[in-house]
Every structure is written in structure tokens, then in C-alpha cells.
Amino acid sequence: MNTIVDILASAGLWGAVLRIATPLILGTLGAVLCERSGVLNLGIEGIMTFGAMVGWLAVFNGADLWTGLLVAALGGAVFGALHALLTVTLGLSQHVSGLGVTLFASSFAYYVFRLLVPVSGSPPTIEPFQPISIPGLSDLPFIGPAFFTQTAPTYMAIALAILLAYILAKTPLGLAVRMAGENPHAAEAQGVNPMVMRYGAVIVGSALMGVGGAFLTLSAFNSFFPTMVQGRGWICIALVVFASWRPERALFGALLFAFSMASSCVFRPRLMAPCLIRYS
Numbered sequence: 261m262n263t264i265v266d267i268l269a270s271a272g273l274w275g276a277v278l279r280i281a282t283p284l285i286l287g288t289l290g291a292v293l294c295e296r297s298g299v300l301n302l303g304i305e306g307i308m309t310f311g312a313m314v315g316w317l318a319v320f321n322g323a324d325l326w327t328g329l330l331v332a333a334l335g336g337a338v339f340g341a342l343h344a345l346l347t348v349t350l351g352l353s354q355h356v357s358g359l360g361v362t363l364f365a366s367s368f369a370y371y372v373f374r375l376l377v378p379v380s381g382s383p384p385t386i387e388p389f390q391p392i393s394i395p396g397l398s399d400l401p402f403i404g405p406a407f408f409t410q411t412a413p414t415y416m417a418i419a420l421a422i423l424l425a426y427i428l429a430k431t432p433l434g435l436a437v438r439m440a441g442e443n444p445h446a447a448e449a450q451g452v453n454p455m456v457m458r459y460g461a462v463i464v465g466s467a468l469m470g471v472g473g474a475f476l477t478l479s480a481f482n483s484f485f486p487t488m489v490q491g492r493g494w495i496c497i498a499l500v501v502f503a504s505w506r507p508e509r510a511l512f513g514a515l516l517f518a519f520s521m522a523s524s525c526v527f528r529p530r531l532m533a534p535c536l537i538r539y540s
Contacts, residue, residue, distance in 0.1 A: 302358025336470020
């Protein structure tokens with residue numbers, strides 16, 4: 261019992277929870293935004309994989325880390341626009357389109373990587389984001405090492421969750437997005453074009469998914485391999501339902517799932533080594 265208490269009181273455990281949760285937060289926020297506009301985006305797994313690849317590739321070819329995140333966002337936005345074209349404009353099945361985007365984006369990411377990056381033995385690496393120590397806060401007992409020595413994308417993900425919750429609940433833009441998803445005819449009566457709202461929400465949401473994938477290559481890891489997303493996109497879809505399509509609950513759900521993953525790494529010794537490699 262004392263061992264369990266010591267582990268739960270460890271700053272390292274809670275720091276790992278935030279790191280593991282970051283790509284889930286970003287991916288879930290993107291899925292929430294898409295679904296609040298009335299579009300189910302099952303392309304998230306492939307979009308995260310493509311974002312992970314192009315973000316890493318940009319940095320590998322000389323761009324800075326923030327430019328890598330921007331490139332990942334643009335890559336995600338392109339596939340979001342494709343999904344919106346197929347579902348919003350052409351009226352095709354959202355499920356079929358989303359699965360098609362996942363298969364195409366994942367395969368295309370692997371093809372481009374093998375085409376542009378010579379791999380011999382171990383994959384090439386980059387210098388990833390480094391933890392940021394916040395003066396005054398990082399030195400606090402327990403709280404400092406756990407919550408205030410994270411990389412910049414982790415802080416950004418939490419800030420985006422708060423911002424998106426505010427926009428959807430408190431602003432006219434958020435109301436327009438929700439009207440487009442819940443009652444497009446009422447939106448048209450108020451002068452809001454539901455198609456424009458859906459296009460914008462899907463493109464921005466997919467950009468967030470791409471950034472979530474890029475976190476894996478630019479912060480959690482320092483290289484790219486095709487299977488690195490490992491089902492996180494599907495987990496994000498489940499978290500959207502768990503969160504009742506609300507960003508603040510999505511943040512809580514991602515942290516809860518990350519806690520279960522981090523705990524399994526600690527309490528099951530066979531999983532300890534992979535977890536330390538990924539999230540040390």
C-alpha cells in the first residue's frame with residue numbers, strides 16, 4: 261500500500277500524464293470542433309500520422325520546431341478540406357469518407373517518408389522540444405516538476421482546450437458553428453451559411469489533429485515511424501463521446517485516459533521500459 265501511495269505521489273507520474281495526454285487533447289479538440297459543426301471526421305488517425313510525418317520532415321530539412329507544427333497543421337487542414345469536399349459539398353457518407361482519408365493519409369505519409377528520407381538501420385532523428393522551466397513555479401514542491409516543466413506544445417494544448425470551450429459556449433462564432441451542426445435551417449434563417457461553417461470547422465479541426473500527431477515526432481519522440489500514432493485517433497473519437505462534445509470535458513477525459521496509461525506503465529514492470537522511452 262505504501263508503494264502505491266508513493267507512486268501516486270510521484271511528480272514523475274503526473275508529469276507523464278500531461279505528456280501522454282497532449283496528443284489526445286489536440287486530437288479530441290479537433291474531433292469536437294468537426295462534430296459540433298455536424299461532420300463526423302473518422303480520418304483523424306490518418307491525419308495525425310500525416311501531421312507527425314510532415315512536421316518531422318520539415319524540421320529534419322532545416323525548419324524550426326514551431327514551423328514544423330505549422331506545417332503539420334497545414335497538412336491536416338488539406339486533408340480536412342478533402343473530407344469537407346467529399347461530405348459537405350458532394351454529400352458522400354461521412355463514415356466512408358473518413359475511413360478513406362485515414363487509409364490514404366496514412367499510406368501517403370509512409371510513401372513520402374520512404375521516398376524522401378533514406379533509412380538505413382535506425383531512423384534519423386531531430387532535436388525535439390525541450391521542457392520549459394517556469395521561473396518560480398517550476399521550483400514548487402511536487403507541483404513544479406509535475407506541471408511546470410513540460411514542453412511548449414503541452415501548455416499550448418491546455419490553452420487551446422480552454423479557448424475552444426470559451427469560443428463554442430460564449431461567442432457568436434461558436435453559436436454559428438453549433439447551429440450549423442444542430443439546426444442548419446435555423447442557421448440559414450439567421451444569415452449563417454452552414455456549409456461555410458462546416459468547411460471552416462472541419463479544416464481547423466483537422467489542423468488541430470495534425471498538430472496532435474506532430475507532438476509525437478517533435479516532442480515525445482525525435483523520429484518518425486509509420487505506426488507511431490498507434491490508435492490514438494480512435495481513442496480521440498471515443499473521448500469525444502465521453503466528453504459529450506464539450507472541450508472542457510474532453511480535456512478531463514484525455515487526462516483521465518493518460519493517467520490510466522501512465523499508471524499501467526508504473527504498476528506493470530514489463531511495460532516500464534517502453535513508457536520511459538516514449539515519455540521520459
